[in-house]
Amino acid sequence: MAPTKQFATNVAGRSRRFKTSVGRGGQALKPLGRHGYIWLLTIGLLVATQATLIWAPHVGIYINAAALAGLTAVAILQDKARTVAISMAIIPVATMITASVVPHTNFGQTTVFDVSLLLLALLYRYIFTLEHPLSNTKLSAKGYGMLLPLMLIVGQLVGLIGYAFLRNQYPYNGYSLPLVAVAAVVFAFAEEMLLRGLIQQQGSRLFHPAMAALGTAILYVFLSLDHATMLTLPTAIVMGCVLSFVYYKKQNLILTTTINAAAKLTYIGLVAGFILRG
């Protein structure tokens, strides 16, 4: 090989290595290509929707419709990004369902929203795994034995942080505690099925899994924000990051659902024990 040609080949090889870098388990990672930008665009659309829905609902409801139209367009036009775009479109659809049915209480709104998310997420997870079954998501009995107690502790710690910030912002005052506790487990399952089981999992197939985890954590934060108080922000950041990180490492929904449910139940239990009783 001529020296000039060899030099060019070496530079090109080094440049490729620099762009792709090395990821988890030594796998070469994909650069932020077109799909990465689509991922950023779709996350940005949903974040903009949630932000405007919180602070200017009359505008936000139009942005929500625009986000749904945009995600559907991405799903129609981009073959490889279809599953991610449709998974994300579940959020604006659930918003439309809740805004159409008009539940009168906060608890009713969250229930309708989360149940809509859960049903659509389950349906789509089934459809998407028909042709591409999931792999490496199950742990051994020993793995569960080791990790489930750890996840319970992590969830309780997150619940403690939530109690520290939100003890005076309990949203479900006036409802019986067993009902709220059962609903909290269903909410946790719905959140994990959509965000980790569908969006993060489909996102990881398109580009860097860490980017999928980060995007999902941001979505979680914006879905949890409350117009009445900004104290939800730190709790949502901690919870979103912990859940996305655990799914990024283990790709197991049982573990993340355990953390989520434990955090919610700890928070409810502490509020019931110290605030409502007092």
Added chain:
Amino acid sequence: MFFNFPLHVISNLRQTVLLLNTVLLIAALVVVELVYSEVPTPKRRELRSFYPLFIVLSGLLIYAVYVQRNGL
């Protein structure tokens, strides 16, 4: 801690949401028709992914008709 549904003035927006839903459903059906009318049959299987969304939007359209008829 919980997903928070953000529409605190939700009841004023129901008519708008139902109208937007109808517009979206029609627009989506038109776009799908335009994109997929010239696509070979095997590739049209991709459309299966959109069925649940269309079913939900159609359900909301039926609900909008119900709301209008009963003056709710």
